[in-house]
Amino acid sequence: MSELLVRAEKLDASDELAAKRAEFVLDETVYLDGNSLGALPAAVPDRVADVVRRQWGALRIRSWDESGWWTAPERIGDRIAPLVGAAAGRIVVGDSTSVNLFKALVGAVRLAGEGRDEIVVDATTFPTDGYIAESAARLTGCTLRPVTPAEVPEALSARTAAVLLNHVDYRTGRLHDLPALTAAIHASGALAVWDLCHSAGALPVGLDEHGVDLAVGCTYKYLNGGPGSPAYLYVRHDHQARFDSPLPGWNSHAEPFGMRTDYEPAAGALRGRVGTPDILSMLALEAALEVWDDVPIEAVRAKSLALTDFFLECVAEYVPPGRVESLTPAAHAERGSQVALRCDEAGPVMKRLIERGVVGDFRHPDVLRFGFTPLYVGFADVERAARVLAETLSPARG
Numbered sequence: 001m002s003e004l005l006v007r008a009e010k011l012d013a014s015d016e017l018a019a020k021r022a023e024f025v026l027d028e029t030v031y032l033d034g035n036s037l038g039a040l041p042a043a044v045p046d047r048v049a050d051v052v053r054r055q056w057g058a059l060r061i062r063s064w065d066e067s068g069w070w071t072a073p074e075r076i077g078d079r080i081a082p083l084v085g086a087a088a089g090r091i092v093v094g095d096s097t098s099v100n101l102f103k104a105l106v107g108a109v110r111l112a113g114e115g116r117d118e119i120v121v122d123a124t125t126f127p128t129d130g131y132i133a134e135s136a137a138r139l140t141g142c143t144l145r146p147v148t149p150a151e152v153p154e155a156l157s158a159r160t161a162a163v164l165l166n167h168v169d170y171r172t173g174r175l176h177d178l179p180a181l182t183a184a185i186h187a188s189g190a191l192a193v194w195d196l197c198h199s200a201g202a203l204p205v206g207l208d209e210h211g212v213d214l215a216v217g218c219t220y221k222y223l224n225g226g227p228g229s230p231a232y233l234y235v236r237h238d239h240q241a242r243f244d245s246p247l248p249g250w251n252s253h254a255e256p257f258g259m260r261t262d263y264e265p266a267a268g269a270l271r272g273r274v275g276t277p278d279i280l281s282m283l284a285l286e287a288a289l290e291v292w293d294d295v296p297i298e299a300v301r302a303k304s305l306a307l308t309d310f311f312l313e314c315v316a317e318y319v320p321p322g323r324v325e326s327l328t329p330a331a332h333a334e335r336g337s338q339v340a341l342r343c344d345e346a347g348p349v350m351k352r353l354i355e356r357g358v359v360g361d362f363r364h365p366d367v368l369r370f371g372f373t374p375l376y377v378g379f380a381d382v383e384r385a386a387r388v389l390a391e392t393l394s395p396a397r398g
Ligand SMILES: Cc1ncc(COP(=O)(O)O)c(C=O)c1O
Pocket: 096, 097, 098, 099, 126, 128, 129, 166, 170, 195, 197, 198, 218, 231
């Protein structure tokens, strides 16, 4: 048995989160794609069956009250809140990340007020963020300034209304300095809008502590809510009374069943609601979030760093020199919960890895992406993934 495999087994034996794996539906596959679609928590199928058969099938319309359907967006928001460092009443669940980005960005420009007519956006961002920022800029009469996150401080000026950044970059896995960038944005008088898709559920975020103005995130990655599960919107407490959503709907009205022609926004984060929530997906997410009941996010972060450290070490040991190059920073303070390896022929290489039971993903043009979800990935999985990668890249051994 190799020295690394012996170490992997020791690390698994002392892993305080190891038992969590049993709360997920998994097989022999090494699943390193939870940064795209989280695995299925075992509690979800029965809950969904109950929602469909009893809540919808038997109770029908009564479930809006009796099964708590109407208040689900705020209730589930409160469940996500501690994972991203927010107090209750700051987060509302619903719609997609893309839609929430639109609400947050236009809302931020409206909060920034007169004279501020620029939106700064991460030029390396996940595409949807860039598209939404461009449209939000056009609709609000702002100019869009795409810059790299490192260039943000020098791009800020008295004209900046809002800055949209990713906490963790989807391609490289780089973790950006949310406290420092938020402070710099505030020093210029602008609002900070953060996309937490690749950090929520993988590491502490500290939204309230760092005074983040608005934030959005998806729930189908590290929060394991399921394909297309609803996203969320965070609105800082002292902005809530002035938050002017560009998508006001009857669900965010102060008196939804008053059916009034005039719009009066509800108080609190539920101002971020729009129309009828997607109850089946939302209640699947609620069941999925139960795995977090006894898990501190700090423990998840510690294991995540140990997993990515160990993966980088195994890759350095097993993979022939020069075949891959890590795009993910070595420094813990700059690393999310994934490792991105640049590799020639990355598409076919990932295809072969998947055929051999190691599932990561390929990102155009040359990136192998491996996501490490500490709730269900172990150290022996990591060793196996690096070993199979090495065999895949060394035809004589593969
Ligand atoms: C950073 C980031 N933002 C947004 C999205 C997607 O948003 P939506 O759920 O609206 O497709 C993703 C992933 O798909 C993402 O990685």
